Amino acid sequence: MASQKKRYNELIRRMKDLPSLPEAVVAILDVLENPLSTARDLSEALHQDQSLAARILRIVNSAYYGFPREVDTLTKAVTILGYTSIRNLILVTKTFDMLHRGAGDKTLDWKLFWKHALACGVAAQTIAIRLRLGSAEEVLLAGLLHDIGKVILATHLHAEYVETVRHAREQGLLLFEAETELLGATHADFGRWLADAWNLPHNLAEAITYHHDPTQSKTFFVCASLVHVGDIMARTLELGNGGDDQMPAVNTQAWSALHLTPDLLEGMIEEFEGRFEKAQAFLPEEEIC
Amino acid sequence: MTGEAKAGLTERERELIQKVEKRFARHEGDQLMMALKEISIRYLLRRLKDEDG
Numbered sequence: 001m002a003s004q005k006k007r008y009n010e011l012i013r014r015m016k017d018l019p020s021l022p023e024a025v026v027a028i029l030d031v032l033e034n035p036l037s038t039a040r041d042l043s044e045a046l047h048q049d050q051s052l053a054a055r056i057l058r059i060v061n062s063a064y065y066g067f068p069r070e071v072d073t074l075t076k077a078v079t080i081l082g083y084t085s086i087r088n089l090i091l092v093t094k095t096f097d098m099l100h101r102g103a104g105d106k107t108l109d110w111k112l113f114w115k116h117a118l119a120c121g122v123a124a125q126t127i128a129i130r131l132r133l134g135s136a137e138e139v140l141l142a143g144l145l146h147d148i149g150k151v152i153l154a155t156h157l158h159a160e161y162v163e164t165v166r167h168a169r170e171q172g173l174l175l176f177e178a179e180t181e182l183l184g185a186t187h188a189d190f191g192r193w194l195a196d197a198w199n200l201p202h203n204l205a206e207a208i209t210y211h212h213d214p215t216q217s218k219t220f221f222v223c224a225s226l227v228h229v230g231d232i233m234a235r236t237l238e239l240g241n242g243g244d245d246q247m248p249a250v251n252t253q254a255w256s257a258l259h260l261t262p263d264l265l266e267g268m269i270e271e272f273e274g275r276f277e278k279a280q281a282f283l284p285e286e287e288i289c
Numbered sequence: 290m291t292g293e294a295k296a297g298l299t300e301r302e303r304e305l306i307q308k309v310e311k312r313f314a315r316h317e318g319d320q321l322m323m324a325l326k327e328i329s330i331r332y333l334l335r336r337l338k339d340e341d342g
Contacts, residue, residue, distance in 0.1 A: 249319065262324035
């Protein structure tokens with residue numbers, strides 16, 4: 001255990017060149033944190049990052065939201081969706097932009113990887129809506145980002161991670177099992193480290209950290225459980241691939257706490273498929289599957 | 290899925306089921322995971338049929 005911790009700390013030290021959030025995004029988040037700021041202030045700050053502004057408008061006008069009229073300005077988007085939704089959209093969009101495809105890395109099939117992430121998010125969201133649990137939108141975003149630790153590992157500890165993925169495939173292991181063996185920590189640990197470094201909301205950070213063992217989440221157990229089961233559902237339906245070909249066990253405490261049954265889950269598939277189609281707008285255009 | 294049901298399957302369908310069984314093999318004996326395996330097989334067979342038109 002002590003040697004695993006040492007190995008993890010050593011790997012974290014080697015990741016100092018991790019990109020930080022761009023200044024424009026930090027400025028936008030500052031406006032969002034200011035209780036005196038207006039929708040116009042936020043809209044002006046958003047315009048400092050044109051690609052981000054365009055992405056936000058594309059998402060807001062997608063079938064996912066299904067607004068009857070086009071939302072043609074950021075001021076309107078902020079007024080309609082509210083600060084919290086816009087803040088989450090910015091964080092997720094920017095995280096995608098900075099991390100998607102692992103900057104050309106080929107350790108994992110990134111198209112399948114993001115498809116899995118989206119499927120996990122939509123599955124978690126579908127369960128949340130059906131069972132009336134938590135904020136459905138935040139659950140979707142948590143699912144979308146649950147595996148970001150894998151991107152960091154692939155891009156910033158490339159050689160070690162190539163070896164880890166190979167080890168998992170050869171030995172028939174789940175990736176987090178192979179990571180624990182070879183790296184002394186899992187993608188969930190590295191994801192937590194990134195979430196803290198980028199100041200992501202606590203519920204997202206907890207879902208990223210505990211999506212394989214939601215019972216460890218003290219504050220956001222329901223959100224972490226939804227993402228955990230969302231991951232299982234995405235794997236059951238084989239939508240995308242998170243990097244391994246094994247099924248993790250369902251955490252029975254999380255399953256029971258959500259009052260799920262196999263029949264109930266199967267009965268949600270049609271609803272899930274409709275949502276999955278509409279949620280494609282959350283992915284960068286080149287990753288749409 | 291019963292042996293009788295499996296007998297009427299195409300080669301591609303049998304391959305698909307084999308792949309799913311391999312993915313779930315580590316959970317043999319776990320009732321919940323076996324129920325999920327059956328969901329997986331039903332869904333993927335349906336998807337395969339849809340893809341084939």
